[in-house]
Amino acid sequence: MIRTRIAPSPTGFLHLGTARTALYSWAYARHYGGQFVLRIEDTDVARSTQNSVDQILASMSWLGLDYDAGPIYQMQRLDRYNAVVDRLIAEGKAYHCYSTPEELEATREAKRAKGEKTLYDGRWRPAPGKTLPPVPHGVLPVVRFCNPPDGDVTWNDLVKGPITISNREIDDLIIARTDGVPTYNFAVVVDDWDMQISHVFRGDEHINNTPWQINMFNALGAPLPQFGHCPVILGDDGQKLSKRRGAVSVTAYEEGGYLPEAMLNYLARLGWSHGDEELFNREQLVNWFDGSHLNKSPAQWDPVKLLWVNAHYIKQADNQRLAQLVSSQLSRQPAPVTVAADSRLEAICALFKDRCDTTIALADWAAKFYQDVMPNATEMTQHVTDVVRPALQVLAGKLESCTWDKPSIAAAIKDALLATGLKMPQLAMPVRVLVLGTPQTPSLDAVLALFDRQTVIARLGRV
Numbered sequence: 001m002i003r004t005r006i007a008p009s010p011t012g013f014l015h016l017g018t019a020r021t022a023l024y025s026w027a028y029a030r031h032y033g034g035q036f037v038l039r040i041e042d043t044d045v046a047r048s049t050q051n052s053v054d055q056i057l058a059s060m061s062w063l064g065l066d067y068d069a070g071p072i073y074q075m076q077r078l079d080r081y082n083a084v085v086d087r088l089i090a091e092g093k094a095y096h097c098y099s100t101p102e103e104l105e106a107t108r109e110a111k112r113a114k115g116e117k118t119l120y121d122g123r124w125r126p127a128p129g130k131t132l133p134p135v136p137h138g139v140l141p142v143v144r145f146c147n148p149p150d151g152d153v154t155w156n157d158l159v160k161g162p163i164t165i166s167n168r169e170i171d172d173l174i175i176a177r178t179d180g181v182p183t184y185n186f187a188v189v190v191d192d193w194d195m196q197i198s199h200v201f202r203g204d205e206h207i208n209n210t211p212w213q214i215n216m217f218n219a220l221g222a223p224l225p226q227f228g229h230c231p232v233i234l235g236d237d238g239q240k241l242s243k244r245r246g247a248v249s250v251t252a253y254e255e256g257g258y259l260p261e262a263m264l265n266y267l268a269r270l271g272w273s274h275g276d277e278e279l280f281n282r283e284q285l286v287n288w289f290d291g292s293h294l295n296k297s298p299a300q301w302d303p304v305k306l307l308w309v310n311a312h313y314i315k316q317a318d319n320q321r322l323a324q325l326v327s328s329q330l331s332r333q334p335a336p337v338t339v340a341a342d343s344r345l346e347a348i349c350a351l352f353k354d355r356c357d358t359t360i361a362l363a364d365w366a367a368k369f370y371q372d373v374m375p376n377a378t379e380m381t382q383h384v385t386d387v388v389r390p391a392l393q394v395l396a397g398k399l400e401s402c403t404w405d406k407p408s409i410a411a412a413i414k415d416a417l418l419a420t421g422l423k424m425p426q427l428a429m430p431v432r433v434l435v436l437g438t439p440q441t442p443s444l445d446a447v448l449a450l451f452d453r454q455t456v457i458a459r460l461g462r463v
Contacts, residue, residue, distance in 0.1 A: 002034025003198050006065075007188065009041045010052035013249030014059040016241055016301070017203055017233050020267045024201045024230065026065045027268070027289035037195055038070030041188070043181050045075070059250035062260050064282065069195070074187050081182040084190050084220070085143050085175060093219045094175060096141035097124040098133070119171035120144070143176035145186070145216060153211035158199070158228030159294045165211045173212050185212050193222040199291075204229040228291065230271055231298040241301060257329065257358030259317065262310040270299045279312055311357035322349040322362065329363035330370070339370050348450055351442050369450060373437040373459065383430040383439055389463050391420040391427050392434070396460045404453050410445035435459045 004025035008018050029036040038060065042048040057071065088094035099107075099120075108118040124132060125146065147170055154164040175186035182190070192200065207229050217224050232240045253263055265280060272295065274280070274288040314322070323341040326349060330337040339345060348366050356362040375384075384392070398412035417427060429439040432447070435456055441447050448456055 001196070001198070002029055002032040003037060003196050004029045004034065004201065005037040005039055005192070005195065005197050006060075006067075007039040007041045007191070008056050009044060010049060010056060011044055011047040012052055013251065014056045015249065016267070019059060019063065019250050019263075020233065020270060021201050021203060021230060022060065022065055023063065023264060023267050024228075024272070024289070024294070025199075026067075027285050028199060028201065028291055029068075030286045031289050031291075034198070035068040036065070037072070037197065038067040039072045039191060039195070040070075040074065041184065042073055042075050043184065043187055045181065055249065055251055062250065062254050063264055064260055072191075072195070074182075074191065077187075077191070078180065078182075080194070081176070081187055081190055082180060085182070085186075088145065088175075088219065089143065091219075092126070093146050094143050095124060095126055095146065097144045097172075097174070098136055098139045098141045099124060100136075100139060117169075122172060125172060140178035142174045142178055144172040145175045145212070145219070147172050147212065147215055153214050155210065155214060155224075155227055157207075158201070158226055158291055159230055160204070160207075160296055163207065163210075165208070167211070167215070170208075170211055175216075185209050186216065189213050189216045189220070189222070192225055193217065193220065197225050199228065200225045201228045201230060204231050228294065230294060231296065233270060234298050234300045236301065236303075238300075240298075255332070257325075257360035257363070258306070258310050259313045259359070262306070262313040265313070266306045266309045270301070271295045279309065307357040314353050314356055314359065314362065317353070319346040319350045319353075322346070322353060322359065325359045326363045326366050329359055330367060333363070333367070335371075337367060337370055339366070344369075344450065351446055351450065355442070368436045373435070375433045375437045375462075379433045379437075379439060383433045384463055385430075388422070388426060388430045391416055391422050392430060392460055392463055394419050395427065395431065396457055399448075399453065399456060399460075404449065406445050406449040409448050413445060431460065434462060 006018070006022035006025050008014055008022075014022075026036045028034075040053060040056070042053075053071075060067070085094060089096070097120075104120070107121055111118045124141075125144070126132065148167045151167050152164050153167060154162065157163050173185055174183050176182050191197075210227055210229075214224060235241045250263070254260070261281065264282060264285070268280075268285050268289075269278065272289070273293050274284075277284075277288075280288070320341070323345040326345060327339050327341040330339050345366060348369055349362060352362055352365040356365070395413065395416040398415055399409065402408040402412045413424075413427070416422075417424060420427075428444045431444060432439050432441045435451065436447065
């Protein structure tokens with residue numbers, strides 16, 4: 001069975017690169033009818049936090065990346081890692097190393113001075129006929145893996161094609177720290193083995209880790225997963241996005257008014273393609289994502305294109321759903337507004353969603369119907385002139401008595417124009433400025449019909 005996984009570290013938020021990797025892993029498993037696993041790699045005890053775990057889970061939920069197993073926490077598997085370490089030591093494939101950090105740094109400095117690679121010198125690695133140094137008193141050892149000293153590690157990467165790295169370029173990796181907690185490269189091998197992971201998609205910063213991991217899989221007699229290393233995502237400045245530099249959390253986009261289907265669409269397209277298709281839904285992605293057509297070059301984050309994608313999905317969104325999102329946005333504003341996600345708010349969303357690229361923009365329009373509007377002084381001077389004021393009074397009078405629906409309001413506007421001899425733009429723009437605070441809105445009769453009558457009359461009276 002195809003089994004993929006995503007394994008974020010809870011040392012910060014789920015950033016965009018990890019979210020994209022999660023999406024690819026999820027889509028690949030779903031395409032082949034396989035399983036998708038969520039693993040929390042929390043062995044960095046000093047920096048891991050529950051808040052980060054909660055944010056990761058919330059991000060996965062918002063994106064709709066459902067998992068078949070997990071979340072599985074590495075710190076709950078310490079006994080398993082220790083058992084595998086003991087086995088490797090017993091088989092002569094790992095060993096205790098008593099070198100202190102100071103000794104290791106001194107060795108590295110000496111090698112730097114000679115222009116040599118700063119690899120571990122193997123002083124504690126057992127070998128036939130070799131006499132090891134005496135065990136120092138009071139020094140807790142780490143455990144190192146016996147990496148093959150010669151030969152090459154080669155794999156056919158799902159994204160980049162064949163990759164070969166010489167074993168002479170890597171050294172005997174620490175697999176267990178002095179406190180018994182496993183290091184990343186070792187824990188991930190045991191996890192992927194135990195969880196029967198068949199395909200690993202991850203960022204290409206992990207390419208240099210892969211030879212160690214392949215050697216450990218082989219030492220354990222464990223089946224090798226296939227690896228696919230996706231290029232990084234670059235920011236506007238051409239530098240790599242990461243949780244430490246330039247990236248924004250996935251949940252920040254939710255709070256910023258983006259729809260999950262837009263983020264899913266945009267992230268998928270940011271490093272993968274299906275012909276020239278730019279817009280596609282979740283079902284299409286799963287149907288098309290067979291692991292091919294992944295880009296080998298870095299992708300560039302384009303916030304303008306993301307807004308374009310988001311605007312498309314807002315236009316397509318159900319009005320009831322938009323009303324709920326807008327209601328939530330209004331409640332989070334600096335001056336919170338409590339608005340029911342009722343039929344009126346749904347109608348407002350339906351009227352204005354074609355003009356919006358985020359639900360925040362949609363909420364800004366909706367707020368004008370529930371809060372007082374203070375027109376801009378410049379626009380008041382430009383549009384609400386002495387020529388227009390009599391027509392505004394005529395319109396207010398006709399709106400006082402007409403039936404309050406779109407056709408009747410349209411008729412009242414037409415009657416006011418006939419009575420005053422003005423053209424539609426001459427009257428409509430001042431009305432928009434007074435009622436909504438802006439000269440540009442959808443059809444005036446449709447807008448006014450969504451207000452209650454007395455609000456419109458009161459705002460027209462501010463001339």
